[in-house]
Amino acid sequence: MRILQLLIAALCVAAGVVFGALNPQGVALDFGPWRIDAAPLGLSLLLAMLVGAILGGLVLGAFVIWPLRRRVYRLERRNGADESAETAVVEPARPTP
Structure with a gap:
């Protein structure tokens, strides 16, 4: 999987270099308030x-990943508290003499 990611990244870099070389005209x-003259189009x-x-x-x-992570964190905390309550050892009541 890592090799496929590196291959895709290398292809994107090569495409960017070719794209920049084929569009050298200034724009x-x-x-x-700012103006940049003669920057290459590519x-x-x-x-x-x-x-x-x-x-x-x-x-x-900011609007998708962070709120979902907070929600997962809250759910994990709540489930952890539920599991600890379920696994708590309850001693049986001792009969009174």
Whole structure:
């Protein structure tokens, strides 16, 4: 499985290098108060995809993964308390003389 992941990562890096090499023309990026002139088109698109993937991962983590982990933690705590109550040793009552 690890080899397959490395192979896919290497293919993505190679595709990015080819994509950047095939799109060398300059492009001006305007971010309101900032302006970047003559950034290569391939690099600009790759950086935009990278920033989008990072932001998407952060949003997914904040609104899906983190709440689910909290829920699992609470359920595990509750189940752990239930199991300890079930396994508690109860001594039988001693008869009174």
